[in-house]
Amino acid sequence: MGLMPSSAGAxxxxxxxxxxxxxxxxVEVLHDVSFALHPGEFVALVGPNGSGKSTLVRILLGLLSxxxxxxxxxxxxxxxxxxxxxxxxxxxxxxxxxxxxxxxxEVVRAGRLHRGQWWRSLGPSDTEAVDHALGAVALADxxxxxxxxxxxxxxxxxxxxxxxxxxxxxxxxxxxxAGVDAESQRLFxxxxxxxxxxxxxxxxxxxxxxxxxxxxxxxxxxLKRSIVFDGPGADLVAAGxxxxxxREDLPLWLEELG
Amino acid sequence: xxxxxxxxxxxxxxxxxxxxLLGVWPVWSALAVSVLGAVAMERLRVRGHATGxxxxxxxxxxxxxxxxxxxxxxxxGTAQVLPYLFGSILTVTPGDVGIVAATxxxxxxxxxxxxxxxxxxxxxxxxxxVAGLPVDALNTxxxxxxxxxxxxxxxxxxxxxxxxxxxxxxxTARLVARSFRGTLVVGAVVGVASVVxxxxxxxxxxxxPGGSIVLSAxxxxxxxVGVTVAIGGAxxxxxxxxx
Numbered sequence: 068m069g070l071m072p073s074s075a076g077a078x079x080x081x082x083x084x085x086x087x088x089x090x091x092x093x094v095e096v097l098h099d100v101s102f103a104l105h106p107g108e109f110v111a112l113v114g115p116n117g118s119g120k121s122t123l124v125r126i127l128l129g130l131l132s133x134x135x136x137x138x139x140x141x142x143x144x145x146x147x148x149x150x151x152x153x154x155x156x157x158x159x160x161x162x163x164x165x166x167x168x169x170x171x172x173e174v175v176r177a178g179r180l181h182r183g184q185w186w187r188s189l190g191p192s193d194t195e196a197v198d199h200a201l202g203a204v205a206l207a208d209x210x211x212x213x214x215x216x217x218x219x220x221x222x223x224x225x226x227x228x229x230x231x232x233x234x235x236x237x238x239x240x241x242x243x244x245a246g247v248d249a250e251s252q253r254l255f256x257x258x259x260x261x262x263x264x265x266x267x268x269x270x271x272x273x274x275x276x277x278x279x280x281x282x283x284x285x286x287x288x289x290l291k292r293s294i295v296f297d298g299p300g301a302d303l304v305a306a307g308x309x310x311x312x313x314r315e316d317l318p319l320w321l322e323e324l325g
Numbered sequence: 326x327x328x329x330x331x332x333x334x335x336x337x338x339x340x341x342x343x344x345x346l347l348g349v350w351p352v353w354s355a356l357a358v359s360v361l362g363a364v365a366m367e368r369l370r371v372r373g374h375a376t377g378x379x380x381x382x383x384x385x386x387x388x389x390x391x392x393x394x395x396x397x398x399x400x401x402g403t404a405q406v407l408p409y410l411f412g413s414i415l416t417v418t419p420g421d422v423g424i425v426a427a428t429x430x431x432x433x434x435x436x437x438x439x440x441x442x443x444x445x446x447x448x449x450x451x452x453x454x455v456a457g458l459p460v461d462a463l464n465t466x467x468x469x470x471x472x473x474x475x476x477x478x479x480x481x482x483x484x485x486x487x488x489x490x491x492x493x494x495x496x497t498a499r500l501v502a503r504s505f506r507g508t509l510v511v512g513a514v515v516g517v518a519s520v521v522x523x524x525x526x527x528x529x530x531x532x533x534p535g536g537s538i539v540l541s542a543x544x545x546x547x548x549x550v551g552v553t554v555a556i557g558g559a560x561x562x563x564x565x566x567x568x
Contacts, residue, residue, distance in 0.1 A: 128455050129455075130451065130454060130455065148457075149457075151455070151456045151457035152456075154455055154456070156451070156452045156455040156456075157452065158449065158451040158452060160449075163448070166499070167447070167448065168498070168499045168502060168503075168504070168505055168507075168508040169444070169448070169504060169505040170503055170504045170505075173444070173504055173505050173506070174448050176441075177441070177444055177445035177448050177453075178445075178452075178456075180441060180442055180445050180453075180456060180458060181456045181457050181458075182456065182457025182458065183457070185441070185442040185445075185456075185457075185458050185459075186438050186439065186441075186442065188441070189441070211503070211504075212503075213503045213504075226449070226452075229448070229449075229452070230452065233456070
């Protein structure tokens with residue numbers, strides 16, 4: 068325990084934060100946070116509820132500006148990144164609006180629109196990318212179904228497919244497996260591992276439980292206002308925090324931290 | 326969003342009364358007031374100064390109060406504004422038809438170009454921002470477009486009922502269509518059919534067209550609800566049978 072953040076500062080990082088501090092209404096939620104995600108890395112960002120995980124992600128993606136420090140997306144300030152298709156993002160949420168009148172395929176196709184070309188109509192290459200993304204999350208058979216008729220786990224996979232449809236270099240997933248059944252967790256794990264191995268994409272998974280993916284992670288980063296651990300999951304296990312087999316250990320440990 | 330059309334309708338009414346007072350063609354003044362008001366309503370909502378409901382209420386009641394005050398000051402009095410309140414197809418001029426056609430063309434063109442991006446914002450605003458879509462501009466454009474729609478329909482169905490014509494056909498479409506595209510197409514078809522049926526009924530039985538159009542749309546909705554409930558019930562009964 069108590070490893071210092073060691074990975075920040077590498078020039079080739081996909082996402083990076085340098086000394087980021089952020090407050091909501093005078094309450095500091097992030098203090099001097101430095102963090103980096105490198106190409107092809109699969110990293111979990113974990114922490115107790117309210118530890119600043121989602122805030123850090125929103126700063127990394129340029130949705131929020133830090134009070135101090137800076138964030139870089141592919142080496143540039145987030146707002147300066149032109150090629151937005153390089154990022155796939157699934158925000159924290161429970162499900163899609165149940166009365167959204169749209170099919171699975173329509174939602175995934177929306178993931179093909181990015182800065183500089185959002186008005187264009189979609190062609191065969193878009194259809195191919197959508198088909199591939201639907202296949203990656205095992206939803207090809209449900210493509211014509213209304214999203215509101217799907218289970219929570221299936222809707223979560225629809226949103227992941229939407230993020231994958233742009234063929235991103237980095238996939239950021241905020242609490243994608245919270246409250247999702249075991250089958251969906253397994254399918255989720257398969258599609259993320261496929262993405263990391265086949266497409267060399269980097270994946271940042273924000274979660275308070277690691278479930279099925281614990282053994283596939285390159286690093287685990289524990290955040291509680293500041294980064295309290297950044298290293299291989301095995302080091303956390305060696306310190307007595309089990310990540311995989313006894314899944315409840317990590318949430319319990321995180322709550323004790325909080 | 327269902328009541329957005331209603332709020333804009335009341336703003337358009339204030340615009341009509343203002344136009345009559347100032348001697349400006351009421352359609353122009355209604356267009357200006359409702360577009361500016363709708364954009365202001367959206368800005369208030371985005372900046373978090375007021376919730377969507379509160380911003381809507383402010384403009385809805387502000388609009389109707391301004392209309393009453395302005396109408397009482399103009400020469401013709403409040404009677405002049407009645408055709409705009411309830412709609413009156415008999416007083417529609419060739420100029421009105423021209424502006425309805427022009428606004429219709431603007432709306433269809435804009436939706437053809439921006440529809441996919443608007444859908445992406447509807448699905449998930451956060452990831453649309455990360456994808457670099459102009460989310461704020463698209464949301465503002467959508468309310469401005471709603472204001473243009475209200476003014477286009479105002480002369481026929483009236484500002485009090487215009488929102489119903491925006492909501493009911495889409496509500497019907499959502500019952501039958503699975504896809505977003507299907508919802509748009511069915512909504513447009515039901516809307517046009519309701520207008521035609523309502524006008525035919527108005528002509529046959531000397532009814533007020535605005536009311537008969539909206540009643541037609543409501544009847545189509547009620548009928549569709551009945552059919553979908555019956556089909557759903559039949560399906561459930563079918564699956565409950567032993568195989």
